[in-house]
Amino acid sequence: MTKTVARPGFSVLICPDSDLLKERAAETIKSCLPDAADWERLVFWGDEEPDQLFWDALTQSSLFSANRLIVVRRAQLWKADIWKSISAALARPRDNAWPFFCLEVGHEKGKFKIPVHIAKLKCIEFARKQGWGWEQKGLEGPTLEKFVDNEARRAGIVFEAEARRLFLDNVIPDAGAVRNEINKLALLNKGEKISPEALAMDSGSLERDAFGALKKIERGDWRGVVEDMNSGAQASRLFFLLAVAARELRLFWQLEDGGSPWLPRDEAQLKRKLAAKLGKKGISQGFALIADAEWSVKSGARTPEQTLETFCLEITQLFAGS
Secondary structure, three states: OOOOOOOOOOEEEEOOOHHHHHHHHHHHHHHHOOOHHHOEEEEEEOOOOOOHHHHHHHHOHHHOOOOEEEEEEOHHHOOHHHHHHHHHHHOOOOOOEEEEEEEOOOEEOOEEOOOHHHHOOHHHHHHHHHOOEEEOOOOOOHHHHHHHHHHHHHHOOOEOHHHHHHHHHHOOOOHHHHHHHHHHHHHHHOOOOEOHHHHHHHOOHHHHHHHHHHHHHHHOOHHHHHHHHOOOOHHHHHHHHHHHHHHHHHHHHHHHOOOOOOOOOOOHHHHHHHHHHHHHHHHHHHHHHHHHHHHHHHHOOOOHHHHHHHHHHHHHHHHHOO
C-alpha cells in the first residue's frame, strides 16, 4: 500500500525543465491524493493575466462543489500586483483547493532567476519553511546521469561504457530531448547493446544534412535548398527532413503554448522569433504539409523526388510568409 503524506496548502515548483517540473507535480499529487482522479484540474498560464475563474478557484470555496487542483505554468511572468494578491489569498489555505505555482526559470551563479517581486513574498518564504517547495536546476552532472540511466532501463536498452559517456557528452540536457533520443535508440537497435558505432550511425550525415537544409528553409535560402535537393539519395533525404521539420514545429508549438523547452543559447532568439512569426495557425499548416508529404509517398501518389521538391517549396514559402 502506498503511504499517503500530508497535502501541502499550496506548492511552489522551481525548474527550467518543463518535463521534470510536470513529473514532479504528478509525483507530489500521487503521494498526497489517492483520490486525485476525482479532483477537477484547472491550468492557467503566466503569459496571460489571471481571469475571474482563477481568482474564484483560488479564493471562493462556496462557488465550487468539486475539489480542484490549480496549476499555474510560467507563473514567474505575472506582475507584482498579481502576486501580492496571490500571496494574500494563500494565507488562508482551503481544504478543497491545491494550487501549484510553476516558476520555470533558469539557474545562474548559484541561484534561480526568480523575479525580485516574487522571491521576497511571504508565501514563497513560507513554502520553503514548510517543505512545500521543490527546486531543481535541471539535468546536469549526476542528475543527468541518473535520468539517462533510468530512461535507458525504462526503454530496455543497455549502453556500452564508452557509448554511455558519448551519449552524456552530446545529448541536449533536457528531459524531453533525452527521452526522445533514448526511444529512438531503442527502436533502431532492437535489444542490441548500444555501442559507440550505433550512436555515430544514429547521428549520421543524413540527419545533419536535414538540419542544414531546414536552416536554409527557415532563412528563405531557396538556392541553397535546391542545391541540397539535387544531391544524394532523395528518398532518404525526404524522410529525414520531414522528421527534423516535425521536431522543429513541435518546438515552436511549445513556445507558442507558453512552454519553456530547452533552446541552444545561440539560436534561442531566432527560434522564438520564427515561432511567433508562424503562430499556431502557421505551425498547424506546417504539420499539414508534413502529413501530406508522407501520405503522397506512402500512397504512391508522388515519387519521393517529386514530394521532396513540393514539400521544400511549400515549407519555404510558409516560413517566408508568402
